Amino acid sequence: MVNNTDKKSFITPDASVKLSIPEIEESASKHLAPFKASAEHQAALGFPDRLIDNWKDVAIEKLGELSGKYRGLRVYLDSCVNCGACTDKCHYFLGTGDPKNMPVARQNLMRKVYRRYYTFAGRTVPWLVGAEDLTEEVLDDWYTYFNQCSQCRRCSVYCPYGIDTAEVSMAAREIMDTIGVGQKYSNEVIGKVHKLGNNLGLPGPALANTLEGLEEDVLEETGVAVKFPLDQKDADILLVTPSADFFAEPHVDGLIGYAKVLHQAGISWTFSSTASEAANFGLFIGSYDNMQQIASRIKDAALELNVKRIVFGECGHAWRVAYNYLNTLAGPFDFLDPKYPMPQHIVEVTYDLIQQGRLHLDASANDDKRVTFHDSCNIARASGMAGIKGGQLSVPRDVLKTVCNHFYDMRSNTIGEATFCCGGGGGLLTDDLLELRVKGALPRMQALQELHDKHNITHMAAMCAICKSQFAKVLPYYGFEMDQIISVHQLVGDALVMQR
Ligand code: SF4
Ligand code: SF4
Numbered sequence: 232m233v234n235n236t237d238k239k240s241f242i243t244p245d246a247s248v249k250l251s252i253p254e255i256e257e258s259a260s261k262h263l264a265p266f267k268a269s270a271e272h273q274a275a276l277g278f279p280d281r282l283i284d285n286w287k288d289v290a291i292e293k294l295g296e297l298s299g300k301y302r303g304l305r306v307y308l309d310s311c312v313n314c315g316a317c318t319d320k321c322h323y324f325l326g327t328g329d330p331k332n333m334p335v336a337r338q339n340l341m342r343k344v345y346r347r348y349y350t351f352a353g354r355t356v357p358w359l360v361g362a363e364d365l366t367e368e369v370l371d372d373w374y375t376y377f378n379q380c381s382q383c384r385r386c387s388v389y390c391p392y393g394i395d396t397a398e399v400s401m402a403a404r405e406i407m408d409t410i411g412v413g414q415k416y417s418n419e420v421i422g423k424v425h426k427l428g429n430n431l432g433l434p435g436p437a438l439a440n441t442l443e444g445l446e447e448d449v450l451e452e453t454g455v456a457v458k459f460p461l462d463q464k465d466a467d468i469l470l471v472t473p474s475a476d477f478f479a480e481p482h483v484d485g486l487i488g489y490a491k492v493l494h495q496a497g498i499s500w501t502f503s504s505t506a507s508e509a510a511n512f513g514l515f516i517g518s519y520d521n522m523q524q525i526a527s528r529i530k531d532a533a534l535e536l537n538v539k540r541i542v543f544g545e546c547g548h549a550w551r552v553a554y555n556y557l558n559t560l561a562g563p564f565d566f567l568d569p570k571y572p573m574p575q576h577i578v579e580v581t582y583d584l585i586q587q588g589r590l591h592l593d594a595s596a597n598d599d600k601r602v603t604f605h606d607s608c609n610i611a612r613a614s615g616m617a618g619i620k621g622g623q624l625s626v627p628r629d630v631l632k633t634v635c636n637h638f639y640d641m642r643s644n645t646i647g648e649a650t651f652c653c654g655g656g657g658g659l660l661t662d663d664l665l666e667l668r669v670k671g672a673l674p675r676m677q678a679l680q681e682l683h684d685k686h687n688i689t690h691m692a693a694m695c696a697i698c699k700s701q702f703a704k705v706l707p708y709y710g711f712e713m714d715q716i717i718s719v720h721q722l723v724g725d726a727l728v729m730q731r
Pocket of ligand 2: 310311312313314315316317318334335389390391392393394
């Protein structure tokens with residue numbers, strides 16, 4: 232264990248030791264429940280503004296409704312055989328040692344209630360089948376531990392039945408919202424998107440100013456007048472990107488990279504002031520209605536601006552929602568150009584342009600860097616790319632290897648489909664969960680440390696806004712610098728030989 236010099240009340244785990252199964256420590260992370268949503272945040276999303284009087288009945292009814300509506304959820308609740316294969320696969324268990332962070336134990340928080348009210352054995356001999364009443368104590372555990380799941384799906388890769396704890400935690404959050412117990416961070420963010428079009432509550436004029444500032448910066452840096460268009464009618468591409476890209480570090484350098492690529496390829500494109508956010512936190516709280524409302528802005532903007540294509544920027548869960556559900560949530564998109572996939576990811580666009588030889592790239596521009604890549608969970612385990620099997624893993628690597636001469640992968644059981652979550656996904660990127668975030672990042676930090684010891688890694692690239700924000704915050708806890716996390720498209724933009 233290492234002590235940190237900054238002010239905090241927990242000890243950062245030691246990432247220099249190899250990944251191992253921690254000692255069990257009952258309730259080790261029980262104190263790490265996120266702040267609850269205020270009455271105002273709940274009401275803005277159409278949820279009760281406090282715990283309702285008949286919460287138990289409503290929660291049980293909602294559980295029945297969801298397990299009836301979503302066949303997957305019912306199968307997950309019915310089919311666990313307690314084989315234990317998932318127990319050591321969750322980064323929050325590995326980082327905290329709390330046994331309730333074992334995926335099967337997390338699922339069991341819901342399974343025992345489901346069995347009690349929705350199975351014959353649970354109704355008649357509950358003590359024999361691990362069925363339990365829904366009590367205040369159980370609800371407290373639900374709130375704590377379903378908000379300690381980043382919905383990363385790593386456990387499902389190792390489960391012989393493919394049981395997906397992410398789906399269970401989404402359902403649990405939906406049930407809790409329905410009875411008036413929402414999580415502050417996610418619900419506040421969703422409210423901002425509904426009101427102003429992005430997670431930050433950034434109004435259109437402020438966005439226009441930011442983009443003008445970026446144009447000036449790029450002109451000064453490169454001498455090339457790269458445009459960052461807003462609400463440009465009849466552009467080819469509507470680019471929908473996480474709002475963190477507009478100002479956060481290292482996100483903004485990635486956004487500059489997208490603009491440079493599109494400029495050099497001569498493709499017309501635009502942002503939209505009404506759909507200035509790729510993120511869709513409706514996924515995190517399991518709310519189809521909120522997901523749909525957020526997704527619909529993108530279609531409305533595409534129609535309004537008369538674009539031919541929709542492209543998503545570097546955001547993990549946004550790509551998961553777009554890739555899997557955008558058509559169902561907001562389709563049809565038959566007004567777009569059928570020559571292109573709908574939707575498309577910016578890294579697919581860059582990859583295609585590289586294949587076509589339309590970008591002049593000089594990888595030696597990144598020779599001062601020794602780079603690795605963090606696969607974001609939502610991209611690695613819940614999406615695809617470029618119509619290639621495993622393209623979501625190979626396409627970003629092919630792009631990185633084209634723009635960096637020194638690229639190294641971390642240990643194989645920590646990347647690709649087996650990638651570890653950054654520790655801040657699924658609506659947990661909030662400072663009231665900082666201790667959990669730092670501890671949950673442990674497996675990724677161990678893999679990075681191991682590679683760094685071999686190859687003196689200077690940068691870890693990522694293409695997810697949450698991963699970038701999370702690593703910028705937690706890298707220093709593990710003795711790295713915050714700017715060692717870098718956007719994939721910053722590396723692309725830096726290698727691009729710009730022509731005027
Ligand atoms: S989905 Fe991810 S965070 Fe949730 S239990 Fe599984 S491994 Fe842990
Ligand atoms: S791996 Fe699957 S079946 Fe085995 S304990 Fe975990 S959830 Fe249950």
